[in-house]
Amino acid sequence: LSVVDEFNNKKPPMQLLISFSxxxxxxxxxxxxxxxLDTTRGAEAIDASLSxxxxxxxxxxxxx
Numbered sequence: 001l002s003v004v005d006e007f008n009n010k011k012p013p014m015q016l017l018i019s020f021s022x023x024x025x026x027x028x029x030x031x032x033x034x035x036x037l038d039t040t041r042g043a044e045a046i047d048a049s050l051s052x053x054x055x056x057x058x059x060x061x062x063x064x
Contacts, residue, residue, distance in 0.1 A: 001025065 001022055
């Protein structure tokens with residue numbers, strides 16, 4: 001975003017080929033970050049669950 005601002009403030013302004021809303025780009029970035037964090041938290045929960053199931057003591061408990 002700062003690069004776009006820099007080019008737009010030149011005399012004459014140099015428009016890029018794509019126009020966009022700064023607010024829209026920031027909202028999309030925030031949504032993407034949250035989605036990535038949710039995925040990471042989900043993966044961590046799965047890893048924790050699997051590591052609990054694979055503890056050596058649990059194998060003995062499961063045998064009847």
